[in-house]
Amino acid sequence: xxxxxxxxxxxxxxxxxxxxxxxxxxxxxxxxxxxxxxxxxxxxxxxxxxxxxxxxxxxxxxxxxxxxxxxxxxxxxxxxxxxxxxxxxxxxxxxxxxxxxxxxxxxxxxxxxxxxxxxxxxxxxxxxxxxxxxxxxxxxxxxxxxxxxxxxxxxxxxxxxxxxxxxxxxxxxxxxxxxxxxxxxxxxxxxxxxxxxxxxxxxxxxxxxxxxxxxxxxxxxxxxxxxxxxxxxxxxxxxxxxxxxxxxxxxxxxxxxxxxxxxxxxxxxxxxxxxxxxxxxxxxxxxxxxxxxxxxxxxxxxxxxxxxxxxxxxxxxxxxxxxxxxxxxxxxxxxxxxxxxxxxxxxxxxxxxxxxxxxxxxxxxxxxxxxxxxxxxxxxxxxxxxxxxxxxxxxxxxxxxxxxxxxxxxxxxxxxxxxxxxxxxxxxxxxxxxxxxxxxxxxxxxxxxxxxxxxxxxxxxxxxxxxxxxxxxxxxxxxxxxxxxxxxxxxxxxxxxxxxxxxxxxxxxxxxxxxxxxxxxxxxxxxxxxxxxxxxxxxx
Numbered sequence: 001x002x003x004x005x006x007x008x009x010x011x012x013x014x015x016x017x018x019x020x021x022x023x024x025x026x027x028x029x030x031x032x033x034x035x036x037x038x039x040x041x042x043x044x045x046x047x048x049x050x051x052x053x054x055x056x057x058x059x060x061x062x063x064x065x066x067x068x069x070x071x072x073x074x075x076x077x078x079x080x081x082x083x084x085x086x087x088x089x090x091x092x093x094x095x096x097x098x099x100x101x102x103x104x105x106x107x108x109x110x111x112x113x114x115x116x117x118x119x120x121x122x123x124x125x126x127x128x129x130x131x132x133x134x135x136x137x138x139x140x141x142x143x144x145x146x147x148x149x150x151x152x153x154x155x156x157x158x159x160x161x162x163x164x165x166x167x168x169x170x171x172x173x174x175x176x177x178x179x180x181x182x183x184x185x186x187x188x189x190x191x192x193x194x195x196x197x198x199x200x201x202x203x204x205x206x207x208x209x210x211x212x213x214x215x216x217x218x219x220x221x222x223x224x225x226x227x228x229x230x231x232x233x234x235x236x237x238x239x240x241x242x243x244x245x246x247x248x249x250x251x252x253x254x255x256x257x258x259x260x261x262x263x264x265x266x267x268x269x270x271x272x273x274x275x276x277x278x279x280x281x282x283x284x285x286x287x288x289x290x291x292x293x294x295x296x297x298x299x300x301x302x303x304x305x306x307x308x309x310x311x312x313x314x315x316x317x318x319x320x321x322x323x324x325x326x327x328x329x330x331x332x333x334x335x336x337x338x339x340x341x342x343x344x345x346x347x348x349x350x351x352x353x354x355x356x357x358x359x360x361x362x363x364x365x366x367x368x369x370x371x372x373x374x375x376x377x378x379x380x381x382x383x384x385x386x387x388x389x390x391x392x393x394x395x396x397x398x399x400x401x402x403x404x405x406x407x408x409x410x411x412x413x414x415x416x417x418x419x420x421x422x423x424x425x426x427x428x429x430x431x432x433x434x435x436x437x438x439x440x441x442x443x444x445x446x447x448x449x450x451x452x453x454x455x456x457x458x459x460x461x462x463x464x465x466x467x468x469x470x471x472x473x474x475x476x477x478x479x480x481x482x483x484x485x486x487x488x489x490x491x492x493x494x495x496x497x498x499x500x501x502x503x504x505x506x507x508x509x510x511x512x513x514x515x516x517x518x519x520x521x522x523x524x525x526x527x528x529x530x531x532x533x534x535x536x537x538x539x540x
Contacts, residue, residue: 016269018226020389026381040333040374044282046275046387047375048333049298058371059329060087060137060336061361063354064304066116067093068465070126073116078130079351083358087137088167089304089338090127091115091348099143099183101516102468105535112465114348118142119515120475124150125157133160137336138167139212143183145193145522146515148201148210149506168209168258168302169197172217174235174407178417179218184532185523187408193501193522195242200502202253209300211239212258219262220308221420222427225273226390228262230397233280237398238407240289250289254296257281263325263337264306268386270325271377274301274332276391302336303329308427310344314440315454318342323360330370331377337361343458352457472514479512487511488521488540495525 014022038044041051062085066073077088093115095107101119102111111117118127131138133155140147147169152162173190176183183190194211201210213236219228236257243253259277263270281299285291305325310318322339329337339360341353349357364370377383401410410416430436437443440451476484487508494504501522508518517539520530530538 016225016386017264017266018224018269018390018393020269020386020393026385028381029385040378043286043294043297044279045298046279046282047378048278049300049335051374053372053374055372056365057086058365059334059361060302061085061358061365062087062089062139062336062338063341063349063357064089064091064338065349065354066090067348067462068112069117069468070123072112074127074129074131076351076354080354080358081136083355084362085358087336088131088139089336090138090140090142092140092142093117095119096142096515097181097183099146099185099515099519101472101514102465103470103472104516104531104533106533108466108469109464111468113462115141117465117468118146118150119472120512121150121153121509122475124154124509128154128158133158134164136166138165139169139209139336140167141170141214141217143193143515143519144169144171144197144210145501145505146509146518148197148205148208149502149509152205152506153509162204163206165205166207168212170212170214170217170260171197171239172214172235174238174411175218175231175416175420178411178414179221179420181217183519185519186526186528187411189495189522189526189528191239191242195239195246196501198239198243198253199246199248200500201256202248206256209256209258211253211256212260212302214260216260216262216304218420220306222308222423222425223420225262225264225266225269226393226397227423229273229277229280229390229394230401232259232261232277233284233394233398234401234407236281237284237402240285244289250285250291251293251296254285254289254291255293255298258300258302260302260304261334262306263303263329265309265321265324267324267328268383269390270328271332272383272386272390274329274334275375275383275387276394277301279387280391280395301332301334303334304338305329305340307340307344309438310340310342311438311441312345314446314451315342315345315458317440318344319356319360322357323364326360326364327368327370330364333375342454346458347460347462350457350460475512476514484508484512484517485540488513488517491518492521492525492540495522 038046040048065076065080093112094110095102096118100107102117155162155165171194173194198210201208213232215228215232278299282297286297305322309321319342326339339357341349341357343350343353431438431442434442491504491508494501505518520538524530
């Protein structure tokens with residue numbers, strides 16, 4: 001029998017995922033209502049960024065999208081927008097995230113299967129064709145040094161002003177190489193490229209959120225909410241220090257910082273995590289880093305609900321999980337979200353799963369009334385106590401990690417990798433032992449022969465878009481080789497210095513260079529191999 005399924009022994013404390021011991025009930029104990037005098041829309045913003053709630057549509061409702069090539073993904077975007085989606089969130093495939101072109105020998109079996117394949121200028125034009133970029137928020141999980149120039153090129157070609165572009169791009173320089181989303185660049189190159197993107201957008205794209213701290217991707221390795229936010233704050237603090245070291249004014253970029261959190265199944269702890277994060281961020285950015293603009297103190301919170309909680313068993317259960325997680329995000333005041341869909345454990349979403357995820361958000365918005373009041377759980381003895389305890393534990397862990405050394409040293413010594421490996425192992429052990437119940441997996445199981453609901457939809461395979469490899473080779477053959485080569489040499493020269501890389505990367509894309517080629521010459525500038533896998537020779 002699953003340990004603790006029906007009852008917990010009196011001697012065994014009940015705890016949250018982060019190990020916080022829970023009482024049987026909560027009252028107005030001393031210190032529990034530390035935030036009782038705080039109000040939404042006011043520093044330190046624990047209760048929310050704004051003090052007024054709209055009748056509907058208080059968050060951007062979107063579903064993660066992108067598969068196959070840019071044209072297929074563009075069709076997917078338009079289908080979602082026709083169903084009432086209010087923003088775009090695009091994910092690149094494995095090779096795109098790794099900054100490898102589709103014709104790289106290691107890319108062939110992954111092209112377009114876990115997201116959209118993008119590598120050159122025409123891809124961005126095909127991807128964003130017909131999208132109203134002057135009023136549609138476009139967010140992307142691509143390498144930011146390529147998404148921002150590609151978005152700017154598409155906006156220019158389709159007649160939209162760069163300064164009016166809205167959306168965001170995910171930055172993940174500290175942990176990507178140790179957590180399965182490697183960009184195949186060294187630490188200094190990764191940090192330099194993301195800081196260049198932040199600086200460029202601060203001056204050229206004032207409505208664009210150039211810095212999304214994506215705690216989602218690394219927390220999916222089994223981190224609990226305290227660990228997730230502690231690592232997120234370590235990365236935020238490092239990049240803020242880097243920007244200040246460049247002489248960039250904190251108030252020129254801090255108002256556009258976003259934290260993209262995970263949202264798991266520990267309902268109240270996830271709400272408390274978001275509330276604690278807002279208060280911690282406000283105090284840190286104002287008191288430690290000297291931000292003067294109140295907009296800098298109020299961090300934007302968005303979320304992707306946990307894919308790790310989605311199972312291949314009893315797929316309909318995943319709809320319930322996504323709904324529960326989405327409701328906690330609404331009650332916590334998230335500004336945007338995507339729900340991991342019922343087929344998450346198998347693939348990027350099918351059209352049917354996309355629609356269920358989007359309709360779930362719309363039902364919560366239009367039918368439940370959950371978003372009609374800002375911070376509806378504010379003042380709850382339990383939620384306030386949990387928020388205070390989360391805040392204390394997150395900050396203690398931030399200071400502990402920073403005391404261990406510079407993030408570069410922790411990265412290169414393997415400390416981060418070991419940290420993530422340990423948490424993955426812990427998660428597996430908790431599921432296997434039954435310490436962490438998963439309905440349909442380690443409790444309330446049914447025989448596979450009866451587990452058929454939604455399976456025909458979820459098990460549809462996405463075939464690799466292998467034809468993309470030859471299409472990219474043909475693209476290179478048609479381009480002006482001299483112009484592309486000159487642009488790549490310009491990127492190399494700038495990468496060897498300190499000038500911002502975004503403009504020359506944009507020029508290189510315009511000249512017909514590909515993402516893999518541009519990333520390769522940046523690696524060369526940092527003394528790394530052009531191709532991290534040794535299969536290709538540099539084109540210059």
